[in-house]
Amino acid sequence: MNLATQGTPVGEPYVVEPSEPVAVEVQALSVWYRSFQALADVSFSIPRHRITAVIGPSGCGKSTFIRCLNRMNDLIPEFRMTGDIRLEGARIYEMDPTEVRRRVGMVFQKPNPFPKSIWENIAWGLRINGRRHDLAESVERALRRAALWDEVKDKLHMPATSLSGGQQQRLCIARVLAVEPEVLLLDEPTSSLDPIATARIEDLLIELKDRYTIVIVTHNIQQAARISDYAAFFYLGRLIEFQKTEDLFTRPRCSMTEAYITGRFG
Amino acid sequence: MHVRVEDVPRRVAVRRRRWGEKLLEGCLAVCASVAVLTTAGIVAVLIFETAAFFRVVSIWEFLTDTQWTPLFVEKHFGILPLATGTLLTTGIALSVALPVGILAAIYLSEYCPEGLRRALKPALEVLAGIPTVVYGYFALLFVTPLLRQFIPSIAGLNALSAGLVMGVMIIPTIASLSDDALYVVPRSLREAAYALGASRRQVVLGVVVPAARSGILSALLLGISRAIGETMIVAIAAGMNPRLTLNPLVPIETMTAYIVQVSLGDTPTGSIEFRTIFAVGFALFLATLVFNVFSYAYARRFRETYR
Amino acid sequence: MRRPKRERFLDGMLHWVGLGATLFGLLVLTVLLVDVSLDGLPRLSWDFLTSYPSRRPEQAGILSALVGSLWLLSLTALIAFPLGVGAAIYLEEYAGRTKWSRWVEINVANLAAVPSIIYGLLGLEIFVRALFAVTNGRSVLSGALTMSLLVLPVIVLASREAIHSVPNSVREAAYALGGTRWQVVRDHVLPLAFPGILTGTILALSRAIGETAPLITIGALTYIAFLPPLSLEGLRTPFTVLPIQIFNWISRPQKGFHVNAAAGILVLLAVLFLMNATAIYLRYRSQRRLEL
Incomplete structure (x- = not known):
């Protein structure tokens, strides 16, 4: 995949300012891994209590982008960035990274429960964040919110790895919800799941958006169309277009976006 | 931006924790440096004592003498x-x-x-x-x-x-x-x-x-x-x-x-x-x-x- | 077509010669074990285990050497385990790919291949002479400190491997x-890496228990007719260990002492076997748990 073969010059990105209050503001974000530039000059605002989908072909910088939002990239030694990210107005790269990660939770591509019991999976996040009282209540609340409680309430002390893939992913969501973040990042959370498990997670996300700002990376265009309110299209490390999902899918402003959503590449 | 009341004690905890983290990292770094210190110790000890040895015995004798009899009365130091x-x-x-x-x-x-x-x-x-x-x-x-x-x-x-x-x-x-x-x-x-x-x-x-x-x-x-x-x-x-x-x-x-x-x-x-x-x-x-x-x-x- | 036939012959040759080479080592090992057993088994008895050394071979025993070995082993474990695991954690989880961590890495790799007797010279100069006030010279503490430096690289290498094998997704x-770095390491990485770390440490310590040369260099005695008191002062008493007792008996001219040496070797090998069996069992158990 190459810009030249698409025959479309990279113009100015088309970015709308959301009408809702802003939760996360990204300004002129550029990222390098050693000398490779993974993101170039990305700026847009993520609305509070909405689902924002990040779409684009593989290798376009989607994952890199959301890993900046909770400073997971700090763990990669070659990582270097310029620009600014503000969470509710505060610069996250000036905050304590653990504080950022507590307020901006993350769910990964492959379900990665700790190889411990279901209970321990949820309780650990609570404990390290200094919430030791009402542990049982908090664990239950998190599992209920992730629509998992009824399935696991009788086997809380079984290993988490004994759950099905879809259940494991919902456990990972519950684990994040337990520490009560403001923002929930999901990096292709359903790519390793079957359609039924995927549908359950999509329903869950729609339920959750009243309380959380959700950013989901997906390579599944239909999924983005089904669940998101806003959508950002990335291509070769650049933000090409960001607007309401409805508009992006019906009236894309950039020819590249149109080519991607109509399945002509990617 | 809204600041929740429960965040305030947490900030204090974070600051205290960061201190502990630094201390621990220091301890672990000390553990790792033992390896370097061991090498340095070996080299230092060997050089120190060998230098003292070569103040008495010439390097030339050490390298070319065909006899090694340091424990005898008539001493030769050829390795x-x-x-x-x-x-x-x-x-x-x-x-x-x-x-x-x-x-x-x-x-x-x-x-x-x-x-x-x-x-x-x-x-x-x-x-x-x-x-x-x-x-x-x-x-x-x-x-x-x-x-x-x-x-x-x-x-x-x-x-x-x-x-x-x-x-x-x-x-x-x-x-x-x-x-x-x-x-x-x-x-x-x-x-x-x-x-x-x-x-x-x-x-x-x-x-x-x-x-x-x-x-x-x-x-x-x-x-x-x-x-x-x-x-x-x-x-x-x-x-x-x-x-x-x-x-x-x-x-x-x-x-x-x-x-x-x-x-x-x-x-x-x-x-x-x-x-x-x-x-x-x-x-x-x-x-x-x-x-x-x-x-x-x-x-x-x-x-x-x-x- | 003569070539294929000749080639098939040569191929078969390489196969059988290779098998022979592999079995050669095992054959020698068998002969060694049989030889030592034939010499030493008749001498093994409760008395042999519970007697002090003596000038008369038939009265001599290995009590002080056995106890000395156990002292040395426990002390070495106490010193080297935390140091080694700490260094491994630092290198794997904290240091990243800095120049300093590469330097430490090269040092560890090199130290693992430095002849053990060199560690003896280091121990003699630093622990026996320079730190005389602490160690009281040729004491079991000096021996344990020297041994700790000797096994440290092995523990670091094994622990790093165990920590490295913890999946990044965790x-x-x-x-x-x-989670802070330490919380992540303490609650997730270490518990998963622990069986591997333990196995590596036991194998490293089993190397220490068979070591002789560095302890001779720092001056472990061969004639010890008392047991060190179980106290801090006990750390500062002279000591001997099994391999040194065995070495001493081998170097005597009388046949009776050679028999004692063989019996002592059997005891030493039994201790080693126990340690290795424990390590293998731990590895097996942790592998099963990961597969579940």
Whole structure:
């Protein structure tokens, strides 16, 4: 995949300012891994209590982008960035990274429960964040919110790895919800799941958006169309277009976006 | 931006925690630096004592005198007899371990069924786990009497039996590491050769072994380093008679055995006799260091070829 | 077509010669074990285990050597285990790919190949002489400190490997919940790496228990007719260990002492066997748990 073969010059990105209050503001974000530039000059605002989908072909910088939002990239030694990210107005790269990660939770591509019991999976996040009282209540609340409680309430002390893939992913969501973040990042959370498990997670996300700002990376265009309110299209490390999902899918402003959503590449 | 009340005590906790984290990281860094300090300590101690030694004995004498008699009345400080002793036992050990180790590696990685390989490899590595004092016993009280059946003139203490047993001891070092090297040579390379109609032997000797050569060389160099530094087998079975000879049938003394010999006696610390063990130790350290460094370099080169 | 036939013969040759080379080592090992057993088994008895050394071979025993070995082993474990695991954690989880961590890495790799007798010279100069006030010279403490430095690289290498094999997804999950580095290491990485670390440590210690040369260099005695008191003062008493007792008996001319040496070797090998069996069992158990 190459810009030249698409025959479309990279113009100015088309970015709308959301009408809702802003939760996360990204300004002129550029990222390098050693000398490779993974993101170039990305700026847009993520609305509070909405689902924002990040779409684009593989290798376009989607994952890199959301890993900046909770400073997971700090763990990669070659990582270097310029620009600014503000969470509710505060610069996250000036905050304590653990504080950022507590307020901006993350769910990964492959379900990665700790190889411990279901209970321990949820309780650990609570404990390290200094919430030791009402542990049982908090664990239950998190599992209920992730629509998992009824399935696991009788086997809380079984290993988490004994759950099905879809259940494991919902456990990972519950684990994040337990520490009560403001923002929930999901990096292709359903790519390793079957359609039924995927549908359950999509329903869950729609339920959750009243309380959380959700950013989901997906390579599944239909999924983005089904669940998101806003959508950002990335291509070769650049933000090409960001607007309401409805508009992006019906009236894309950039020819590249149109080519991607109509399945002509990617 | 809304600040929740519960966030305030948390901030304090975060600050206190960050302090603890820094302290812990410091402790762990200290643990890691012990390795560097050990190397520095070894080099410093050896240089310090060796420098004191060379204030009395000239480097020229140390390197060229053909006698080593620091414990006698008439003192000579020529390291050559000890060096040839080490050279002799190492050479004998290698003449056993090199062919046996590499052939075993070829068998394990190319001919042996996978299940058998998983059993044979750890079994072979047991050889490396036997304490060297046990090998010394074996060399002195089993191998030497056995050799005497064929070579009646062999002395009770000799380089031959010590070298042979030392060779057995380093077989697993060479075999195991060479096997690792052969084993990771990519399948595609072998398949390309088989596709040309080569037999297994031709593939192994013509393609796989050359492809793994830096890994095998690394194993070999490490084996040599082991042999040079091995102490107890030679101290027990090769003798403590420094003499400039390459005759494997008579008692000799290696550099390591000399250090043991002095340590067993009651040489007063700080005397010139005492310092000789550091000078000899320094020579020993440098010799093994050269082989270790090259072994490490070849191992790295090999890893980088097939990653 | 003569070539294929000749080639098949050569191929078969390499196969059998290779098998022979592999079995050669095992054959020697068998002969060694049989030889030592034949010499030493008749001498093994309760008395042999519970007697002090003596000038008369038939009255001599290995009590002080056995106890000395156990002292040395426990002390070495106490010193080297935390240091080694700490260094491994630092290198794997904290240091990243800095120049400093590469330097430490090269040092560890090189130290693992430095002849053990060199460690003896280091111990003699630093622990026996320079730190005399602490160690009281040729004491079991000096021996344990020397041995700790000797096995440290092995423990570091094994622990690093164990820590390295913990899947990264576990770390990511824990960091993403707001865990600090230490919380992630303590609660997730270490518990998963622990069986591997333990196995590596036991194997490293089994190397220490067979070591002779560095302890001779720092001046472990061969004739010890008492047991060290179980106190801090006990750390500062002279000591001997099994391999040194064995070495001493081998170097005597009388046949009776050679028999004692063989019996002592059997005891030493039994201790080693126990340690290795424990390590293998731990490895097996942790592998099963990961597969579940």
